[in-house]
Amino acid sequence: MSLKCALINIPFGGGKGGITIDPKTLSEAELKRLSEEYISRLFDVIGPYKDIPAPDVNTNPKVIRWMVERYASIAKEKKMDQKNVYGAFTGKPTDLYGLSIREFATGYGGSIVLLGLLSKLKLSKKKVTVAVQGFGNVGYYFSKYASRAGLSIVSLSDSKGAIINNNNDALDIDLVMECKRKQGYLAGCYCVGGVCDINKGKVITNDAILELPVDVLVPAALENVISKSNMKNIKAKIIVEMANSPVTPVAYEYLSRKGVYIIPDILSNSGGVIGSYIEWKQNVTSERYSDQKALLLLESILSEVFEQIWEMSVLRKISIKEAAVVLALSRLLEK
Incomplete structure:
Protein backbone atom coordinates (compact mmCIF):
# COMPACT_ATOMS: atom_id res chain seq x y z
CA MET A 1 0.00 0.00 0.00
CA SER A 2 2.88 2.39 0.70
CA LEU A 3 4.21 1.78 -2.81
CA LYS A 4 0.75 2.23 -4.30
CA CYS A 5 0.15 5.57 -2.59
CA ALA A 6 3.63 6.78 -3.48
CA LEU A 7 3.17 5.71 -7.10
CA ILE A 8 -0.03 7.70 -7.56
CA ASN A 9 1.47 10.54 -5.52
CA ILE A 10 -1.19 11.00 -2.84
CA PRO A 11 -0.50 11.86 0.84
CA PHE A 12 -1.51 8.50 2.29
CA GLY A 13 0.63 5.72 3.76
CA GLY A 14 0.39 1.96 3.95
CA GLY A 15 -0.98 1.01 7.35
CA LYS A 16 -3.34 -1.95 7.63
CA GLY A 17 -5.40 -3.17 10.55
CA GLY A 18 -8.23 -5.54 11.29
CA ILE A 19 -9.78 -8.13 13.57
CA THR A 20 -9.17 -11.86 13.22
CA ILE A 21 -12.73 -13.14 13.19
CA ASP A 22 -15.28 -14.58 10.77
CA PRO A 23 -18.05 -11.95 10.66
CA LYS A 24 -20.46 -14.52 9.24
CA THR A 25 -20.53 -16.16 12.67
CA LEU A 26 -21.82 -12.95 14.31
CA SER A 27 -25.29 -11.50 14.49
CA GLU A 28 -25.70 -7.95 13.19
CA ALA A 29 -25.91 -6.66 16.76
CA GLU A 30 -22.68 -8.44 17.67
CA LEU A 31 -20.93 -7.13 14.56
CA LYS A 32 -22.08 -3.60 15.40
CA ARG A 33 -20.72 -3.83 18.96
CA LEU A 34 -17.44 -5.27 17.66
CA SER A 35 -17.06 -2.46 15.09
CA GLU A 36 -17.78 0.22 17.69
CA GLU A 37 -15.39 -1.24 20.25
CA TYR A 38 -12.67 -1.48 17.60
CA ILE A 39 -12.93 2.27 17.04
CA SER A 40 -13.11 3.00 20.77
CA ARG A 41 -9.75 1.29 21.24
CA LEU A 42 -8.18 2.85 18.16
CA PHE A 43 -9.53 6.36 18.70
CA ASP A 44 -6.25 7.98 19.76
CA VAL A 45 -4.30 6.71 16.73
CA ILE A 46 -6.79 7.43 13.95
CA GLY A 47 -8.03 10.72 12.60
CA PRO A 48 -8.18 12.93 9.50
CA TYR A 49 -4.45 13.69 9.78
CA LYS A 50 -3.34 10.40 11.34
CA ASP A 51 -4.33 6.91 10.19
CA ILE A 52 -7.51 6.96 8.08
CA PRO A 53 -9.47 3.67 8.04
CA ALA A 54 -11.20 2.56 4.84
CA PRO A 55 -13.25 -0.55 4.03
CA ASP A 56 -11.47 -3.73 3.03
CA VAL A 57 -12.20 -7.44 3.39
CA ASN A 58 -15.58 -8.18 5.02
CA THR A 59 -16.40 -4.52 5.59
CA ASN A 60 -19.07 -2.46 3.86
CA PRO A 61 -20.74 0.98 4.17
CA LYS A 62 -22.88 -0.26 7.08
CA VAL A 63 -19.81 -1.28 9.10
CA ILE A 64 -18.09 2.00 8.23
CA ARG A 65 -21.22 3.87 9.34
CA TRP A 66 -21.07 2.24 12.78
CA MET A 67 -17.40 3.11 13.06
CA VAL A 68 -17.83 6.72 11.94
CA GLU A 69 -20.74 7.28 14.30
CA ARG A 70 -18.75 5.90 17.24
CA TYR A 71 -15.73 8.05 16.32
CA ALA A 72 -17.92 11.18 16.04
CA SER A 73 -19.57 10.38 19.38
CA ILE A 74 -16.24 10.06 21.19
CA ALA A 75 -14.90 13.22 19.52
CA LYS A 76 -17.96 15.10 20.73
CA GLU A 77 -17.53 13.76 24.29
CA LYS A 78 -13.91 14.96 24.22
CA LYS A 79 -15.09 18.37 22.95
CA MET A 80 -12.91 18.04 19.85
CA ASP A 81 -13.31 20.22 16.77
CA GLN A 82 -16.12 18.64 14.75
CA LYS A 83 -15.09 20.30 11.48
CA ASN A 84 -12.97 17.45 10.10
CA VAL A 85 -14.42 14.48 11.99
CA TYR A 86 -15.75 12.82 8.84
CA GLY A 87 -12.31 13.02 7.23
CA ALA A 88 -11.18 10.33 9.68
CA PHE A 89 -12.72 7.62 7.46
CA THR A 90 -13.25 6.95 3.77
CA GLY A 91 -15.62 4.57 2.06
CA LYS A 92 -18.44 6.17 4.03
CA PRO A 93 -22.12 6.18 2.99
CA THR A 94 -22.95 9.33 1.03
CA ASP A 95 -25.19 10.68 3.79
CA LEU A 96 -22.11 10.71 6.03
CA TYR A 97 -20.16 12.78 3.50
CA GLY A 98 -18.92 9.80 1.54
CA LEU A 99 -18.14 9.77 -2.17
CA SER A 100 -20.55 7.86 -4.39
CA ILE A 101 -17.88 6.86 -6.93
CA ARG A 102 -15.86 5.13 -4.20
CA GLU A 103 -17.91 1.95 -4.81
CA PHE A 104 -16.73 1.54 -8.40
CA ASN A 269 -6.22 -1.44 -8.64
CA SER A 270 -5.19 1.94 -7.24
CA GLY A 271 -8.48 3.57 -8.26
CA GLY A 272 -9.96 2.65 -4.90
CA VAL A 273 -7.40 4.54 -2.85
CA ILE A 274 -7.63 7.48 -5.26
CA GLY A 275 -11.35 7.48 -4.54
CA SER A 276 -10.53 7.50 -0.84
CA TYR A 277 -8.16 10.41 -1.35
CA ILE A 278 -10.82 12.46 -3.16
CA GLU A 279 -13.36 11.67 -0.43
CA TRP A 280 -10.89 12.67 2.29
CA LYS A 281 -9.90 15.81 0.42
CA GLN A 282 -13.46 17.09 0.22
CA ASN A 283 -14.02 16.22 3.91
CA VAL A 284 -11.08 18.34 5.12
CA THR A 285 -11.49 21.24 2.70
CA SER A 286 -14.41 23.32 1.51
CA GLU A 287 -14.14 21.82 -1.97
CA ARG A 288 -16.93 19.50 -3.14
CA TYR A 289 -16.75 16.89 -5.89
CA SER A 290 -19.62 15.87 -8.15
CA ASP A 291 -19.40 12.34 -9.58
CA GLN A 292 -18.23 13.76 -12.90
CA LYS A 293 -15.58 15.93 -11.31
CA ALA A 294 -14.34 13.05 -9.12
CA LEU A 295 -14.13 10.65 -12.07
CA LEU A 296 -12.24 13.22 -14.15
CA LEU A 297 -9.71 13.67 -11.34
CA LEU A 298 -9.33 9.92 -10.90
CA GLU A 299 -8.82 9.46 -14.63
CA SER A 300 -6.37 12.36 -14.75
CA ILE A 301 -4.24 10.95 -11.90
CA LEU A 302 -4.11 7.44 -13.38
CA SER A 303 -3.45 8.62 -16.94
CA GLU A 304 -0.59 10.86 -15.82
CA VAL A 305 0.99 8.11 -13.72
CA PHE A 306 0.65 5.57 -16.52
CA GLU A 307 2.36 7.96 -18.93
CA GLN A 308 5.27 8.35 -16.48
CA ILE A 309 5.54 4.59 -16.03
CA TRP A 310 5.40 3.92 -19.76
CA GLU A 311 8.06 6.55 -20.47
CA MET A 312 10.36 5.06 -17.83
CA SER A 313 9.71 1.53 -19.11
CA VAL A 314 10.68 2.49 -22.66
CA LEU A 315 13.63 4.68 -21.64
CA ARG A 316 15.19 2.15 -19.27
CA LYS A 317 14.04 -0.92 -21.22
CA ILE A 318 12.36 -2.45 -18.19
CA SER A 319 8.91 -3.92 -17.64
CA ILE A 320 5.85 -1.90 -16.64
CA LYS A 321 5.95 -3.45 -13.18
CA GLU A 322 9.62 -2.64 -12.68
CA ALA A 323 9.05 0.93 -13.87
CA ALA A 324 6.11 1.30 -11.47
CA VAL A 325 8.17 0.10 -8.50
CA VAL A 326 11.14 2.32 -9.43
CA LEU A 327 8.88 5.36 -9.72
CA ALA A 328 7.17 4.60 -6.39
CA LEU A 329 10.47 4.08 -4.57
CA SER A 330 11.94 7.25 -6.03
CA ARG A 331 8.98 9.22 -4.69
CA LEU A 332 9.34 7.65 -1.25
CA LEU A 333 13.04 8.53 -1.20
CA GLU A 334 12.26 12.12 -2.16
CA LYS A 335 10.07 12.41 0.94
Missing part, protein backbone atom coordinates in the same frame (compact mmCIF):
# COMPACT_ATOMS: atom_id res chain seq x y z
CA ALA A 105 -13.49 3.54 -8.39
CA THR A 106 -11.22 0.46 -8.30
CA GLY A 107 -12.82 -1.28 -11.26
CA TYR A 108 -13.17 1.93 -13.24
CA GLY A 109 -9.54 2.82 -12.59
CA GLY A 110 -8.37 -0.57 -13.84
CA SER A 111 -10.21 -0.07 -17.12
CA ILE A 112 -8.59 3.36 -17.56
CA VAL A 113 -5.10 1.91 -17.17
CA LEU A 114 -5.82 -0.95 -19.59
CA LEU A 115 -7.12 1.49 -22.19
CA GLY A 116 -3.91 3.47 -21.78
CA LEU A 117 -1.82 0.39 -22.54
CA LEU A 118 -3.95 -0.60 -25.53
CA SER A 119 -3.43 2.88 -26.92
CA LYS A 120 0.35 2.60 -26.55
CA LEU A 121 0.29 -0.79 -28.27
CA LYS A 122 -1.97 0.60 -31.02
CA LEU A 123 -4.53 -2.18 -30.52
CA SER A 124 -8.09 -1.64 -31.73
CA LYS A 125 -10.48 -1.78 -28.75
CA LYS A 126 -13.18 -3.47 -30.84
CA LYS A 127 -10.92 -6.43 -31.55
CA VAL A 128 -9.71 -7.00 -27.98
CA THR A 129 -11.14 -9.97 -26.07
CA VAL A 130 -11.05 -10.09 -22.26
CA ALA A 131 -11.57 -12.77 -19.60
CA VAL A 132 -12.20 -11.66 -16.01
CA GLN A 133 -11.68 -14.07 -13.13
CA GLY A 134 -13.80 -12.76 -10.28
CA PHE A 135 -17.18 -11.05 -10.60
CA GLY A 136 -17.42 -9.29 -7.27
CA ASN A 137 -17.37 -5.54 -6.91
CA VAL A 138 -14.02 -5.00 -8.64
CA GLY A 139 -14.52 -7.54 -11.41
CA TYR A 140 -18.03 -6.32 -12.16
CA TYR A 141 -17.17 -2.65 -12.43
CA PHE A 142 -13.98 -3.34 -14.38
CA SER A 143 -16.01 -5.42 -16.84
CA LYS A 144 -18.78 -2.82 -17.01
CA TYR A 145 -16.51 0.07 -17.91
CA ALA A 146 -14.19 -1.93 -20.16
CA SER A 147 -17.26 -3.15 -22.04
CA ARG A 148 -18.59 0.40 -22.35
CA ALA A 149 -15.23 1.41 -23.84
CA GLY A 150 -15.70 -1.16 -26.60
CA LEU A 151 -13.77 -4.19 -25.32
CA SER A 152 -15.34 -7.66 -25.59
CA ILE A 153 -15.70 -9.39 -22.21
CA VAL A 154 -16.09 -12.99 -23.35
CA SER A 155 -15.74 -14.87 -20.06
CA LEU A 156 -16.47 -14.18 -16.39
CA SER A 157 -16.20 -16.22 -13.21
CA ASP A 158 -17.34 -16.32 -9.62
CA SER A 159 -16.43 -18.72 -6.80
CA LYS A 160 -18.55 -21.49 -8.35
CA GLY A 161 -17.00 -21.43 -11.82
CA ALA A 162 -16.71 -19.47 -15.05
CA ILE A 163 -19.06 -18.89 -17.98
CA ILE A 164 -18.40 -18.42 -21.68
CA ASN A 165 -20.76 -18.25 -24.65
CA ASN A 166 -20.66 -21.00 -27.23
CA ASN A 167 -19.69 -18.60 -30.03
CA ASN A 168 -17.38 -16.43 -27.88
CA ASP A 169 -19.60 -13.34 -28.21
CA ALA A 170 -19.16 -10.44 -25.81
CA LEU A 171 -21.26 -10.79 -22.67
CA ASP A 172 -23.84 -8.16 -21.68
CA ILE A 173 -22.29 -7.24 -18.32
CA ASP A 174 -25.28 -5.57 -16.68
CA LEU A 175 -27.62 -8.40 -17.72
CA VAL A 176 -25.15 -10.99 -16.44
CA MET A 177 -25.03 -9.22 -13.08
CA GLU A 178 -28.82 -8.99 -12.96
CA CYS A 179 -29.02 -12.72 -13.66
CA LYS A 180 -26.41 -13.51 -11.01
CA ARG A 181 -28.22 -11.45 -8.39
CA LYS A 182 -31.46 -13.30 -9.09
CA GLN A 183 -30.06 -16.82 -8.88
CA GLY A 184 -26.95 -16.30 -6.74
CA TYR A 185 -24.37 -17.62 -9.22
CA LEU A 186 -23.12 -17.08 -12.77
CA ALA A 187 -23.82 -20.50 -14.32
CA GLY A 188 -26.54 -20.12 -16.93
CA CYS A 189 -26.14 -16.33 -17.23
CA TYR A 190 -25.21 -16.43 -20.90
CA CYS A 191 -26.42 -12.93 -21.75
CA VAL A 192 -25.62 -11.31 -25.09
CA GLY A 193 -27.25 -8.38 -26.88
CA GLY A 194 -29.97 -7.87 -24.30
CA VAL A 195 -31.02 -11.53 -24.15
CA CYS A 196 -30.09 -14.33 -21.72
CA ASP A 197 -30.29 -17.89 -23.06
CA ILE A 198 -29.37 -20.85 -20.87
CA ASN A 199 -28.57 -22.92 -23.97
CA LYS A 200 -26.09 -20.50 -25.50
CA GLY A 201 -23.07 -21.08 -23.27
CA LYS A 202 -21.20 -23.39 -20.96
CA VAL A 203 -19.55 -23.49 -17.55
CA ILE A 204 -15.79 -23.89 -17.27
CA THR A 205 -13.58 -24.00 -14.20
CA ASN A 206 -11.85 -21.08 -12.55
CA ASP A 207 -8.57 -22.64 -13.63
CA ALA A 208 -9.72 -22.92 -17.25
CA ILE A 209 -10.68 -19.26 -17.55
CA LEU A 210 -7.05 -18.33 -16.90
CA GLU A 211 -5.94 -20.36 -19.90
CA LEU A 212 -8.44 -19.08 -22.48
CA PRO A 213 -7.05 -17.75 -25.80
CA VAL A 214 -7.98 -14.12 -25.08
CA ASP A 215 -6.00 -10.92 -25.55
CA VAL A 216 -6.41 -9.69 -21.97
CA LEU A 217 -6.63 -11.70 -18.76
CA VAL A 218 -7.89 -9.98 -15.61
CA PRO A 219 -7.43 -11.89 -12.33
CA ALA A 220 -9.74 -9.92 -10.03
CA ALA A 221 -10.32 -12.32 -7.16
CA LEU A 222 -7.48 -14.16 -5.43
CA GLU A 223 -3.73 -13.90 -5.08
CA ASN A 224 -1.24 -16.36 -6.62
CA VAL A 225 -3.70 -17.76 -9.20
CA ILE A 226 -1.07 -17.57 -11.95
CA SER A 227 1.89 -19.61 -10.78
CA LYS A 228 4.51 -22.11 -11.82
CA SER A 229 1.81 -24.76 -12.20
CA ASN A 230 -0.10 -22.96 -14.97
CA MET A 231 2.15 -20.18 -16.29
CA LYS A 232 3.05 -22.11 -19.45
CA ASN A 233 -0.63 -22.39 -20.33
CA ILE A 234 -1.35 -18.66 -20.18
CA LYS A 235 -2.23 -17.41 -23.67
CA ALA A 236 -3.16 -13.78 -22.98
CA LYS A 237 -0.64 -11.16 -24.04
CA ILE A 238 -1.80 -8.66 -21.40
CA ILE A 239 -2.53 -9.35 -17.73
CA VAL A 240 -4.23 -6.73 -15.55
CA GLU A 241 -3.69 -7.42 -11.84
CA MET A 242 -6.98 -6.27 -10.34
CA ALA A 243 -6.52 -8.66 -7.40
CA ASN A 244 -3.54 -8.17 -5.10
CA SER A 245 -0.52 -10.25 -6.20
CA PRO A 246 -2.38 -12.67 -8.51
CA VAL A 247 0.85 -13.48 -10.40
CA THR A 248 3.61 -15.18 -8.43
CA PRO A 249 7.22 -13.98 -8.86
CA VAL A 250 8.19 -17.14 -10.77
CA ALA A 251 5.25 -16.77 -13.15
CA TYR A 252 5.95 -13.06 -13.55
CA GLU A 253 9.54 -13.69 -14.64
CA TYR A 254 8.50 -16.43 -17.08
CA LEU A 255 5.63 -14.48 -18.65
CA SER A 256 7.65 -11.27 -18.88
CA ARG A 257 10.37 -13.10 -20.79
CA LYS A 258 7.64 -14.34 -23.15
CA GLY A 259 6.65 -10.74 -23.89
CA VAL A 260 3.47 -10.62 -21.82
CA TYR A 261 2.57 -7.14 -20.55
CA ILE A 262 1.66 -7.33 -16.86
CA ILE A 263 0.03 -4.22 -15.37
CA PRO A 264 0.94 -4.45 -11.65
CA ASP A 265 -1.62 -4.28 -8.87
CA ILE A 266 -0.08 -1.14 -7.36
CA LEU A 267 -1.20 0.66 -10.51
CA SER A 268 -4.20 -1.25 -11.86
